[in-house]
Each structure stands twice: as structure tokens, then as C-alpha cells.
Amino acid sequence: MFNELAIKIGEHLAKGSNFAIAQVVDRIAPSSGKVGDKAIILETGELIGWVGGGCVRGIVIKEAIDVIKSKRYRRVRISPEGGTRETTNYKEYVMSCQSKGTLEVLIEPIIPQPELLIVGKSNIARKLAQLSIAADFRVTVLANDVDPHMFPTAHQVLEEVDFRAFKSLANAYIIVTTQGDDDDLSVKKALQTEVQYVGFVASAKKAEDIRIYLAKEGISEERIAQLKSPVGLDINAKLASEVAISILAEVIDHFRNENKSEASCCGSKTSEQTSAVEEQDKFSEEYYINPVCQVPVSKKNPKHVVEYQGEKVYFCCDGCKVSFDKNPSLYIGKTV
Known part of the structure; x- marks a missing residue:
């Protein structure tokens, strides 16, 4: 076993x-x-x-x-x-x-550590890759014509910004730190994925310009609102290494605290949220909440099944069935 x-x-x-x-x-x-x-x-x-x-x-x-x-x-x-x-x-x-x-x-x-996708070959990108590896993240760098030797510790270096190369991005974070090298297109590609957290390293003015561009390109208001820019916790960072620390700290905080309210506040669901709903529906189909002990019972393999008021009631053990048989009305209102 x-x-x-x-x-x-x-x-x-x-x-x-x-x-x-x-x-x-x-x-x-x-x-x-x-x-x-x-x-x-x-x-x-x-x-x-x-x-x-x-x-x-x-x-x-x-x-x-x-x-x-x-x-x-x-x-x-x-x-x-x-x-x-x-x-x-x-x-x-x-x-x-x-x-x-x-x-x-x-x-x-x-809970597996998420994958960090760093877009760009800037100094901040290099520092962020080094720190993220030290924090046990799986790191992939995507940048046009990038020299892999610039990121010797990264798990993977791709010479093109193309997220279609990934089978799943359900447990990934994207940080765009291109700093003038196809910023707009890189952010657009990132937001076209299902990734919940997309951060863009830029000034407030540059970030606003990018949001205007994204709207013109047909990216929804809800998705644009999810873009994190400026990105990183406010630690008064000046050096590239300090900026990288602030970004990584925010990513870790988001991952550990599951700050998903921002993604759902605008009324749209990411594919990750949709998947969670589908999993819950599947759970409801396969399991029944025992009205006596309030715990899930597999509908495929229950200890007992009885019919009450035209519905099947599933039990995990003899004791629950005995208690239910004595006074069904005491428990049936608790089923979900």
C-alpha cells in the first residue's frame, strides 16, 4: 500500500x-x-x-x-x-x-509551489529569477532572443513569449518585466491566458497607458482590472534586487493567503474558479451528506441506503442508520 x-x-x-x-x-x-x-x-x-x-x-x-x-x-x-x-x-x-x-x-x-513565469530579460528579471529559485519556485523565463546564460538557475528559458507552450497554467504566476521591450504585446499575451495573477513592472503612467492599449485591443474591463501594476509590496525599493524582493513577497502573500476576491469581484470567473466550481459539482454528484453525522458518504459504496419521502438517504455506518430509523424527522432536514 x-x-x-x-x-x-x-x-x-x-x-x-x-x-x-x-x-x-x-x-x-x-x-x-x-x-x-x-x-x-x-x-x-x-x-x-x-x-x-x-x-x-x-x-x-x-x-x-x-x-x-x-x-x-x-x-x-x-x-x-x-x-x-x-x-x-x-x-x-x-x-x-x-x-x-x-x-x-x-x-x-x-500544495505544490507555483510556477513563476518571468517575461523579459531586464536586470529585475534576472534578480527575480535568482530569488524565486531560492524560494523553491519553478521558474521559466520567456523573452525574445534571450541568451539562456543570462538565467543560469532558471528551470527553463524560452526565446519567445508564447504561453501556448504550457499544458497547464492553473498554478502559475506571470510577471512581465520587459521594461520597454514589447511591453504592450507581452502584457496582452499574459492576460489572454487563464493565469489569475499577472504583474507588470512599470510606473503608474506606463501602467495606465498599457491599460488603454489593452482596452483598444479588446481585452475585457474585468480582465484589465486584474492586472497588477505597479507590482510588488511597497517597501520603498530602489535597487533591482529590492524590487525583485518586493515582487516575490507579494506573489508569496497572494499564494499563501489565496487572495481571490479581486478576481471574482467583477463578476467574471477565471478558468481556475470555473474548475473549482466543476469539482464541487462533481463532489455533490458522487457524495451525499449523511443526515446523522453530517459527513460525506460515497453514493457508489454506502453502508446502507434507505428511501424516505421518495428520496434515497445514504449512510456510512450501522450506527447512523439505527439512529435515523428511530426518528427520521429529526435528521432529514439536515441533508444537503
């Missing part, structure tokens, strides 16, 4: 996918999950591996999805006595399965 999980982890890391790793770290028998059991959980709710069945599986899936979104680890305790203690990194649940064992599961997010 460990080898299988290692292969799956490698595959999803290679794709740049976000996922979570759950591991049983404590146990009081009886329970099907044992200390050391582990699984990976994808953003879709798919669980690969083993940490326990019944309500444990559903709880872990539910919490793992939240862990991926928050990018913070969480320790989850599932016991017969339950509990109400809850913090950012800890949560208690009632073990509704009839086995009545206790498990503690540590769930950690795996």
Missing part, C-alpha cells in the same frame, strides 16, 4: 495538483484504522489508501477538503464521547459507528 501511495503522490505532485495526506496517529481499539495507516485525498473528495471505514472515511474526506482549501494541517479526533473542542488545527467528532473505537488522524495539505 505504501508503494502505491508513493506512486500516486508522485503523479499528483508532477501534475501540480493540490491534495492532502491523512495518517492515523493514535487509536483505541476497536477500530478498523490502525496507527500508521494513511491515505491521500484529492480535491474531488476521492480517497486513495486506508484510514478507516464508515464514518471515519467520510469525516476524513470532509476535513481533508477543508485542509486543502485552508492550506493548514488539522488533527481530528473521532471517539464515542465526541466533544466540542475545536481550533484552527484541531476538531472532535462523535464515532457513530457501532464499533465505538477511537481514532486520531493527522491531515496535512500538499
Whole structure:
């Protein structure tokens, strides 16, 4: 099982996918999950591996999805006595399965570092590439007729500004620092991608001129509004290295804090947001929220299915079904 999980982890890391790793770290028998059991959980709710069945599986899936979104680890305790203690990194649940064992599961997010696409061969571009590599970003430089020796540490150097060479840009940031070398065309190409964060190194006057050009070229107002320019945190930077630090700091802040409100405030969805909605729809199709314990149950493999008021109700364990059968009206209003 460990080898299988290692292969799956490698595959999803290679794709740049976000996922979570759950591991049983404590146990009081009886329970099907044992200390050391582990699984990976994808953003879709798919669980690969083993940490326990019944309500444990559903709880872990539910919490793992939240862990991926928050990018913070969480320790989850599932016991017969339950509990109400809850913090950012800890949560208690009632073990509704009839086995009545206790498990503690540590769930950690795996969020691959984003790829930084630097457009241009300016001094700021070179400094930014060096710093970004040191911060464990994957760096690609795109510039017309660029000498690869100018960026010896970059993972990839492309001699043309063409984003069609990338299979996916869902986890990428673009910084345009051309400084007079086809600024307008480079920014236009960047905004024509699905990348959420596009930064342009320029003065306020130059940035305004570029926005006027983009509007004339047919780029939507919503997309133009998403352009970050001037770019970088205000640290009173003067040197090229200081400007690069301010840009990288803003990128890291955006990545770690998921500042997505700017992309959605104007009423349009990026392809990344659309993908997230599609994943949520897929999750709703494949999972049902157990009305008793409020955790997801796979519709393909539930422990029990009953019909109530003309609708199917899915359960993760015997205990939940027994509780529901005693008083269905107490729970049915909680289903989603």
C-alpha cells in the first residue's frame, strides 16, 4: 500500500495538483484504522489508501477538503464521547459507528509551489529569477532572443513569449518585466491566458497607458482590472534586487493567503474558479451528506441506503442508520 501511495503522490505532485495526506496517529481499539495507516485525498473528495471505514472515511474526506482549501494541517479526533473542542488545527467528532473505537488522524495539505513565469530579460528579471529559485519556485523565463546564460538557475528559458507552450497554467504566476521591450504585446499575451495573477513592472503612467492599449485591443474591463501594476509590496525599493524582493513577497502573500476576491469581484470567473466550481459539482454528484453525522458518504459504496419521502438517504455506518430509523424527522432536514 505504501508503494502505491508513493506512486500516486508522485503523479499528483508532477501534475501540480493540490491534495492532502491523512495518517492515523493514535487509536483505541476497536477500530478498523490502525496507527500508521494513511491515505491521500484529492480535491474531488476521492480517497486513495486506508484510514478507516464508515464514518471515519467520510469525516476524513470532509476535513481533508477543508485542509486543502485552508492550506493548514488539522488533527481530528473521532471517539464515542465526541466533544466540542475545536481550533484552527484541531476538531472532535462523535464515532457513530457501532464499533465505538477511537481514532486520531493527522491531515496535512500538499500544495505544490507555483510556477513563476518571468517575461523579459531586464536586470529585475534576472534578480527575480535568482530569488524565486531560492524560494523553491519553478521558474521559466520567456523573452525574445534571450541568451539562456543570462538565467543560469532558471528551470527553463524560452526565446519567445508564447504561453501556448504550457499544458497547464492553473498554478502559475506571470510577471512581465520587459521594461520597454514589447511591453504592450507581452502584457496582452499574459492576460489572454487563464493565469489569475499577472504583474507588470512599470510606473503608474506606463501602467495606465498599457491599460488603454489593452482596452483598444479588446481585452475585457474585468480582465484589465486584474492586472497588477505597479507590482510588488511597497517597501520603498530602489535597487533591482529590492524590487525583485518586493515582487516575490507579494506573489508569496497572494499564494499563501489565496487572495481571490479581486478576481471574482467583477463578476467574471477565471478558468481556475470555473474548475473549482466543476469539482464541487462533481463532489455533490458522487457524495451525499449523511443526515446523522453530517459527513460525506460515497453514493457508489454506502453502508446502507434507505428511501424516505421518495428520496434515497445514504449512510456510512450501522450506527447512523439505527439512529435515523428511530426518528427520521429529526435528521432529514439536515441533508444537503
